[in-house]
Amino acid sequence: MTVIEPEGTPISVGVLLFIPYRHLEQRILAAVNEAGFAITLPQARLVQRLDPAGSRLTDLAAAAQVSKQAAGYLVDELERARFVTRTPDPDDRRARLIVIAERGRAAAAVALREQQRAEGEWEAHVGAERMAELRRILEDLRTITDPWR
Numbered sequence: 001m002t003v004i005e006p007e008g009t010p011i012s013v014g015v016l017l018f019i020p021y022r023h024l025e026q027r028i029l030a031a032v033n034e035a036g037f038a039i040t041l042p043q044a045r046l047v048q049r050l051d052p053a054g055s056r057l058t059d060l061a062a063a064a065q066v067s068k069q070a071a072g073y074l075v076d077e078l079e080r081a082r083f084v085t086r087t088p089d090p091d092d093r094r095a096r097l098i099v100i101a102e103r104g105r106a107a108a109a110v111a112l113r114e115q116q117r118a119e120g121e122w123e124a125h126v127g128a129e130r131m132a133e134l135r136r137i138l139e140d141l142r143t144i145t146d147p148w149r
Contacts, residue, residue, distance in 0.1 A: 024118050031114035037107040039083065042066075044111075046074045047083060047104060049148070054087065054097030063148050083107065 029044055039047075049055070049063040061071035075098050078084045083104035089095035100108070123131040142149055 020122070024115065027118055028111045028114045032107050032110050035107070035110045037083075037103070037110065038081065039078075039107060042070075043074050043078055043081075043083070046071060047078065047100065047108070050084070050098060050100055052100075054089070054099040056089065056095055056097060060098060078104070 025041070025044075029039070029041055032039055032044070046060065046064050046066070049060060051059075055063070057071055057075065058068055060075070061068045064071060066074075075084060075086075079086060081103070082101055084098050085101045086096045087099055089097045119131075126134070
C-alpha cells in the first residue's frame, strides 16, 4: 500500500502500527495454512474476536466490524470446517453462542507459536527494553481505543 503524504510529512502513527500488524497477520495465516488448517483471512479475523466463553453473532459482527450477514456467512464456513460450533446460550434459550471448537483451538495454538516467534524476532531487533516499552504504550492506548477490551 502506498500512502501519499504531503512532502515532509512523517508517516502517520496509524500506518506505522498497521505495517507490522499486517506482516504478523500474513505470517500467522501462512503458518496456520501450512499446518493444514485451511482458513481465510476474513475467517481468521472473525475467530480472533470470539469471546472464550462464546459470542452471539450480533456481538461478534460488531467486534469484527462486519455486517451480521457477513459474520453469519463466515461462521457458517467456520462451522463447516469444524473451527467453531454453535451452542445454546444459557442466558437466552432463543439465542446461540459461537464457540471455538477443538480444531479451532489447535489452529490457534499454531497461530500463537508463530506470533511468539515473530515477536521474539522483533525483540531481538529492537531490544527487550524497547519491546517492553512498546507493549506498555500499546496496552495504555488500548484503554482508550478498544471498546471490547
